Each structure stands twice: as structure tokens, then as C-alpha cells.
Amino acid sequence: MDSLNRRLDPEVLVAGTLLILSCLSILFMSHLVAAPKVLFGRSLTAIAPTLFPYMILSSLAVLNAIFVLRCILRPEKIWLEGSGESNDWKRGVLLFCVMLFYALTMTVFGFFTSSALSLAMISMLVGNRSPVGIIPTAVVPPILLYLVATRVLAVSLPELSEIEFFIAGVLGETGQAERPSQ
Amino acid sequence: MIEQFLQGLAMAMRPDTILWMCAGLFGGMLVGALPGFTTLMAMAILLPISFFLDPLVGIPFLLGVYKGGIFGGSIPAILVSMPGTGAAVATTIDGYQLTKKGQSRKALDIALVSSVFGDTFSDIATILMIFPIALLVMQFGPPEIFAVLLLSLVVIAVTSGGNPIKSLIMILFGIWLSFIGTDPLGGVERFTFGLFDLKSGIPLLPMLIGVFAIPEIASVVMRSNQGQALAAVVGERLSWSELKRCFRTMCRSSVIGASIGIVPGLGQVVAAMMGYSAAKNASKTPENFGKGEIEGVAAAESANNAVNGPTLVPLLTLGIPGDNVTAILLGAFVAQGLRPGPQLFEEHGATVFGILIAMVIANLLFLVIGYLSVPFFSRLVTIKNAVLVPVVIMFAFAGAYVFRSDSFDLLMLVAFGAIGLIARAARFNLMPMVMGFILGPPMEYAFGQTMAMAQNAPIQFLFTERIGMVGVLAITPVIGILLWRRMRSVSMS
Numbered sequence: 001m002d003s004l005n006r007r008l009d010p011e012v013l014v015a016g017t018l019l020i021l022s023c024l025s026i027l028f029m030s031h032l033v034a035a036p037k038v039l040f041g042r043s044l045t046a047i048a049p050t051l052f053p054y055m056i057l058s059s060l061a062v063l064n065a066i067f068v069l070r071c072i073l074r075p076e077k078i079w080l081e082g083s084g085e086s087n088d089w090k091r092g093v094l095l096f097c098v099m100l101f102y103a104l105t106m107t108v109f110g111f112f113t114s115s116a117l118s119l120a121m122i123s124m125l126v127g128n129r130s131p132v133g134i135i136p137t138a139v140v141p142p143i144l145l146y147l148v149a150t151r152v153l154a155v156s157l158p159e160l161s162e163i164e165f166f167i168a169g170v171l172g173e174t175g176q177a178e179r180p181s182q
Numbered sequence: 183m184i185e186q187f188l189q190g191l192a193m194a195m196r197p198d199t200i201l202w203m204c205a206g207l208f209g210g211m212l213v214g215a216l217p218g219f220t221t222l223m224a225m226a227i228l229l230p231i232s233f234f235l236d237p238l239v240g241i242p243f244l245l246g247v248y249k250g251g252i253f254g255g256s257i258p259a260i261l262v263s264m265p266g267t268g269a270a271v272a273t274t275i276d277g278y279q280l281t282k283k284g285q286s287r288k289a290l291d292i293a294l295v296s297s298v299f300g301d302t303f304s305d306i307a308t309i310l311m312i313f314p315i316a317l318l319v320m321q322f323g324p325p326e327i328f329a330v331l332l333l334s335l336v337v338i339a340v341t342s343g344g345n346p347i348k349s350l351i352m353i354l355f356g357i358w359l360s361f362i363g364t365d366p367l368g369g370v371e372r373f374t375f376g377l378f379d380l381k382s383g384i385p386l387l388p389m390l391i392g393v394f395a396i397p398e399i400a401s402v403v404m405r406s407n408q409g410q411a412l413a414a415v416v417g418e419r420l421s422w423s424e425l426k427r428c429f430r431t432m433c434r435s436s437v438i439g440a441s442i443g444i445v446p447g448l449g450q451v452v453a454a455m456m457g458y459s460a461a462k463n464a465s466k467t468p469e470n471f472g473k474g475e476i477e478g479v480a481a482a483e484s485a486n487n488a489v490n491g492p493t494l495v496p497l498l499t500l501g502i503p504g505d506n507v508t509a510i511l512l513g514a515f516v517a518q519g520l521r522p523g524p525q526l527f528e529e530h531g532a533t534v535f536g537i538l539i540a541m542v543i544a545n546l547l548f549l550v551i552g553y554l555s556v557p558f559f560s561r562l563v564t565i566k567n568a569v570l571v572p573v574v575i576m577f578a579f580a581g582a583y584v585f586r587s588d589s590f591d592l593l594m595l596v597a598f599g600a601i602g603l604i605a606r607a608a609r610f611n612l613m614p615m616v617m618g619f620i621l622g623p624p625m626e627y628a629f630g631q632t633m634a635m636a637q638n639a640p641i642q643f644l645f646t647e648r649i650g651m652v653g654v655l656a657i658t659p660v661i662g663i664l665l666w667r668r669m670r671s672v673s674m675s
Contacts, residue, residue: 010608011348018355025358025373034370046634049365049372052626053358060354067347092404096600099396102579103592111580119572126403128568141573145580153234155584 012071019064022057029053091125098122110160115142190535193238194543199536202239203544206246207551213247214254215559216570219398221251221269225510226395227574230387230581237518237533242540244514245490248507249541249548252450252487253297257559260289260479269450269486272458276471276478283474284417290560291420292476293483294552296432298545300484303436304443304491305541312495312538316527319499324631325644327500329655331625334502336662338446338617346662349614352605356618357625359384366623367630379590386513388582388591389619392598393605393612394506395578400603402567420476428480431461435481439488444495446504446617450486457485491541498522498534501624509616517585 025032033050036043102118109117120138128134147167149155193199206228213224225247232240252269259270260277273293280289322330339349362373363383374380435457442453461481462471471478493504494511501523503509515522520530527534582595605612636643644652 010604011610014604014608014610015348015351018351022358032375033365033372036368036370043368045368045630046636047367047630049368049370052629053361053372056354056357056361056622060351060358063347063351063354067351088404092400092603095400095403096596096603099575099579099596099599102575103589103596106579106583106592107589115576115579119576122403122572122575123568126568126571128566133568137569137572141576145576149580149584153231155234156587157580157584158587158589 009071012068015064015067015071019061019068022061022064026054026057026061029057094125095122098125107158110163111146111157112142112159112163115145186531187535187539189532190537190539193532193536194242194539196238198236199239199242199540200543200547202235202243203246203540204547204551206243206248207250207544207548208555210247210250210252211254211257211552211555211559212250214251215257219402219570219574221248221255222506222510223395223398223574224251225507226391227577227581229390229510229514230584232514233517233585237515237520238536238540240518241511241514241537242544244511245537245541246544246547248511249297249301249487249490249544250551252490253294253483253548253552254559256293256297256479256483257290257556260293261286261560269454269489270482271451272454272482272486273479275458275482276473276475279472279474280476280479285474286560287417288420288424288476289479290556291553292424292428292479294549294556295420295425296428296435296480296483297487298549298552299432300436300439300486300488301490301548302542302545303433303484304440304488305538305545306491307440308491308494309535309538309542311492312498312534313527315495316499316524320524320528322524324628324635328625328628328632329658330500331502331621331628332655333658333661334446334496334500335614335617335621335625336658338614340662341445341452342611342613344609344611348610352610352612352614353618356615356620357622358618359615360619360622366627379588384619385586385588385591385594386516386620387585388594389598390510390513390616391578391582392595393602393616394510395574396595396599397602397606397612399571399574399578400599401606403571424476428477431464431477431481432484434460434464435484436488439485440492442485443489443492443504446496446502449493449505450489453489454482454486457481494538498526499524501621503617503620506613506616509613509620512620 029050033053036045036049038044098118098121101121102114105114105117108114116138119141120134123134123137128137146157146159149157151171209228210221210224213219214221225244228247229244232244234240235243255270256273256277259274260281263274263278263281277289277293280286335353339353340346342349360383362380364370364381365372371381438457438460439450439453442449442456458471458478458481461477462468465471465475465477467475493508496502496504497508497512497515499522501512501521503512512522520526520533579592579595582591583589585591602612605615633640
């Protein structure tokens with residue numbers, strides 16, 4: 001049982017995954033790296049573009065193989081470090097789902113709308129259940145950051161032109177808004 | 183050189199530089215004071231701001247965040263025994279005992295003074311040593327640069343903590359990631375899988391924010407049901423006689439911290455623990471350590487802050503970041519068009535002096551801001567994660583987006599956040615991966631140039647013309663093994 005647990009330990013799984021990926025990359029190197037540029041039949045560089053990747057990936061495969069084998073064959077030797085924190089992984093997965101939503105919607109919905117929705121979900125995920133707490137957390141920081149970024153630091157954040165023009169109107173700015181991206 | 187120094191002094195005294203340094207110090211202390219939020223995370227999410235500022239404003243701003251964050255981490259360490267940063271772990275030992283005795287004000291004062299002392303000592307030492315080292319490094323050619331980069335990666339693998347095989351795996355994984363994009367020598371595409379967005383390689387900024395900030399935030403979310411402790415700053419202020427009593431300890435710890443800072447990979451945690459141990463061994467009353475000894479706080483804080491300056495020596499002279507924080511600083515330098523390395527001193531000597539002098543000025547500002555604002559920051563210890571976490575995530579996303587205005591960078595941010603979290607769960611250190619990613623391309627470039635110089639006879643070339651490179655390559659495994667043994671004995675003790 002202990003040996004099985006050792007095989008399923010995240011350390012071994014990560015090393016095993018890297019071992020497989022590095023071996024696959026070595027096998028399919030010619031498909032993953034374009035052919036070197038040639039001028040009058042001679043290569044333009046002293047080393048082929050695959051040489052350094054071969055060296056690194058071979059070393060990576062060997063080290064991962066050593067690590068995985070030692071973890072499996074010598075379970076009495078302590079290779080595993082620390083005890084790890086007891087975390088709520090369901091929350092972690094949900095957080096990444098929300099972040100993926102945030103990443104995919106920022107340019108589609110605009111910074112403000114996308115941030116407000118995502119921040120509300122994250123605030124709930126962290127334990128906020130009161131609308132009085134969630135709404136200000138979701139609404140105020142995006143507005144402040146948007147104004148600081150676009151008006152003080154003069155950098156652009158993606159925003160729907162309707163919202164951009166509305167903000168420009170509220171701030172009393174005349175003429176073209178800075179960056180109506182949509 | 184004197185002329186460059188004077189130009190640098192004038193640059194560092196600019197009002198906007200000083201103003202942004204104050205903002206950085208304040209921001210760093212603010213984040214450092216929040217338990218669970220680290221200096222590294224603060225630097226990662228505030229890094230994009232520096233891109234839109236002048237180099238002599240943006241980089242001192244980040245250095246302010248760094249300095250403020252390291253001290254800020256000691257506030258929750260002292261008040262509620264929860265180190266805000268890893269560097270403050272040793273501060274917790276005596277700092278929290280002083281709080282329990284009703285002397286938290288005194289503990290925070292000595293933490294501030296000794297932090298400023300350690301920082302100033304190390305910054306002056308950095309200014310004195312960096313130019314002679316740079317002059318030496320200017321003599322290096324591609325073979326020597328390749329050998330030194332290899333040596334640095336071995337040192338990082340051994341000193342970054344944990345199993346060196348795992349660190350080496352992460353370094354190689356980082357180098358592998360650096361292959362994605364265009365080959366630095368021939369300009370051919372590698373590992374892009376036909377994706378246009380990957381042609382220019384993996385962007386450094388989303389990667390830095392992803393691996394350093396996102397896993398920190400995720401771990402806060404995953405254990406966020408902890409109750410918030412009450413914190414209060416009470417008791418007398420630090421007296422002059424107590425400060426005099428700690429002076430020798432602060433000097434000793436500053437020397438230890440500055441020495442550790444030069445070696446890539448060791449960092450503040452090792453420095454603080456070694457400074458604390460040295461103070462305890464040298465004390466006439468070692469039995470008081472761990473029971474609220476003010477010298478214990480001074481030792482840990484001087485040592486961990488003294489690391490800050492010398493970590494810039496390998497970064498600025500060779501382009502080798504010594505730790506996570508200097509990896510972020512490297513990102514800032516590169517984005518500003520200042521490529522750290524020997525050429526930096528030839529092309530931008532005055533700017534480098536300006537940045538180094540700004541670090542010393544930042545320490546004086548740090549003392550004033552810290553003295554006035556400690557009671558305010560101590561209240562932050564009790565702010566709820568439900569408010570902080572969403573705001574920090576928003577900063578991370580906005581920061582990752584603004585540099586290139588490319589939504590692909592947001593996906594990279596999430597992807598690297600996931601890689602960071604998985605690596606953490608598997609207890610793989612992410613710092614070597616970032617080092618491999620940063621140092622991989624210059625290493626391959628130096629290797630390619632060396633092979634071109636060797637003209638199909640590398641062995642003969644090295645042994646007849648580049649004996650220095652052979653020497654560095656020969657001592658690399660020896661240094662690696664010696665350091666590994668030393669690290670093992672330190673961690674066991």
C-alpha cells in the first residue's frame with residue numbers, strides 16, 4: 001500500500017509526466033523544430049537548432065528517470081519533502097475556472113464587466129456571502145484601477161466603447177475617448 | 183567613473199524618483215503586512231507599473247516594494263506570529279514573545295531600525311564592489327560567459343533548497359520552456375506547434391506573475407477559513423541604550439546577510455536563520471533567545487534585509503538573477519531596454535549608479551515612512567481575505583495584460599498559475615524553473631558563439647585559448663558538491 005501511495009505521489013507523477021514529455025519531444029524533434037536556414041549549401045550557424053534542445057531534453061529525461069526509479073525502488077529513502085498543506089482543492093479548481101473565465105472574457109466583455117463578474121465570484125469563493133460585502137468588492141476596485149490605468153498611467157485596458165464614452169462623459173472629457181477598443 | 187557617479191547622484195535625487203520610491207515602500211509594506219501575501223507577489227503584480235515609468239523611476243519603485251515588503255513581513259510575524267514573508271520566519275521567534283510581554287511597539291521599532299541598518303550596509307557594500315566586478319566581467323568572452331552561466335545554474339540547483347535533483351529537473355524544464363519560439367542563433371521556429379502567438383516565445387511577464395503570484399493567491403483561497411487574529415501595537419518605544427546594545431549584532435548580521443546575498447539562490451530565509459544563530463552563539467545570555475530577546479529580532483531583520491543589495495551584483499554584472507525577486511527585477515530591466523550584463527556598465531553606467539544611489543536614499547525614506555506608518559500597517563493584519571484576494575487577482579490580470587495588450591498573455595498567466603500550483607503540490611521549487619527560463623537563451627547563444635569560435639575543433643580551442651573556461655567548468659561540480667554538503671548540514675542543524 002505504501003509503495004502504491006509512493007507511486008501516486010504528486011512528486012512522482014510530475015517527474016513521470018516530464019519524463020514522458022521529454023522522451024516524446026526527443027522522438028519527434030524533427031517535427032517540432034524547423035529545418036535550419038541554409039545559404040549556398042552551408043548552414044548559417046555553428047550549431048544546429050536541435051543540438052541544444054537534444055542536450056537539455058536528454059538530461060531532463062535521464063534526471064526524471066533517476067528520480068522516479070529511486071522513489072519507487074527505494075521507498076525507505078526519504079526523497080519526498082515536507083508534509084504538504086491540507087488544502088481544499090475543490091476551491092482551488094473553482095478558482096482556476098473563474099480565472100479562466102476572466103481571461104477569456106476580458107477582451108470580449110471589457111475590463112469592467114469581466115472584472116466585476118469575476119471578482120464577485122472570487123469573493124464568494126473566499127467566503128463572502130453578503131451582497132453588502134460582495135458588490136463593493138466587485139464594483140469599486142475595477143473602476144478605480146481602470147481610471148488609474150487609463151487616466152494616470154496612460155495605459156490601455158480593454159473596454160467596451162459605450163462604457164468608455166460613459167466614463168469620459170462623467171469625467172467631463174470632450175472629444176474622442178482614449179481607446180474605444182470594441 | 184566619478185563623472186558617472188555624479189550623474190547618477192543627480193538622477194537619483196529627482197523628485198519623481200523619490201516620490202515613486204515612497205509609493206513602492208508603502209505598497210511593499212502594505213502587502214508584506216498581510217499574512218499570506220508575500221513580497222514576491224507584490225513585486226510580480228506591481229512589475230507592470232514600472233514598465234510605463236522612466237527606468238530611474240520604475241526600477242527604484244520596485245526596489246522600494248522589495249525593501250518595504252521584507253520589513254512589512256515582520257509586522258504580522260511580531261504581532262500575531264504569522265510571518266508575512268518567508269524572510270520573517272526567524273523574526274517570529276523573539277518578536278512574538280515580545281508582543282506577548284506587551285512590548286510589540288519595541289519589537290517593531292527594532293525590526294525597523296535593524297532592517298534599515300542592514301539594507302544601508304548592504305547597499306553601500308554593493309556600490310563599492312559592483313564596479314570592480316563589472317570591470318573583470320568586461321574581459322569575458324562567450325566561452326567564459328557560458329561557463330559562468332553553467333556554474334550559476336549548478337549553484338542555484340544546490341542552494342535553492344530541497345532535493346538538488348528536483349531543482350535540476352526544474353532548471354532543465356525552464357530551459358526547455360525557453361526553447362519555445364525562435365532559436366536565438368539561426369532564427370528558426372522551435373516547439374511552437376504552429377501557433378502564431380508562440381512565435382515570439384513565452385512572454386516573461388505573465389510567466390512571472392503566474393508562477394509567483396497565482397499559486398500564492400490560490401493557497402490563500404484554499405485555506406481561507408482561518409480566523410483573523412487581533413493585533414495591537416502597545417508598550418514603550420525602543421530606547422537609545424537598547425539600540426546601542428544591539429549594534430554589534432546588527433553589524434554581524436549585516437555582514438552575514440550581505441555575504442549570502444552574493445551567492446545566487448540562498449536568499450533571505452537562510453540569511454535570517456544564520457544571522458539569528460550567530461547572534462545566539464555570540465550572546466552572553468543565549469538562554470534569553472526565544473523568550474523575547476530584542477537582539478534576536480535585530481539579528482534576523484538585519485540579516486534578511488542585508489541580502490537585498492548584493493543580490494544585484496550577479497544580476498547587474500552577469501545578468502544572472504540570484505533569486506525570485508531579482509528575476510522580477512531582470513524583467514523590469516529588460517522591459518526598460520537595459521540588458522543586465524557587462525555592457526550595461528559601458529552603455530548605462532550613470533543609470534546604474536543612479537539606481538544604486540536611489541537604493542541608499544530609499545533606506546532613509548524607509549526609516550521615516552516605517553516609523554510613522556507602523557500602527558497603520560499593523561491594522562492591516564486583520565483585513566479579510568474576501569476583500570483582498572479578488573483585488574489582488576484583478577491586479578495580476580490587469581498587470582499581465584497591459585504590457586502587450588494581448589489576451590493570449592492572460593491565458594499564459596492562468597496556465598503558469600496552474601503549473602505553479604501543481605509544482606507546489608508536488609514540492610518542486612519554481613525558482614530554478616524561472617532561472618532556467620531566463621538563463622537558457624543567453625546560455626545557448628554563448629554556446630553557439632563558442633562553437634563558432636572553435637571552428638570544428640572545440641577541445642583544442644578550449645585547452646589552448648580558453649583555459650579560463652575550462653577552469654570554471656572543472657570547478658563547477660566541485661563547488662556544487664561542496665555547497666550541497668554545506669546546505670545539508672545547515673538544514674539538519
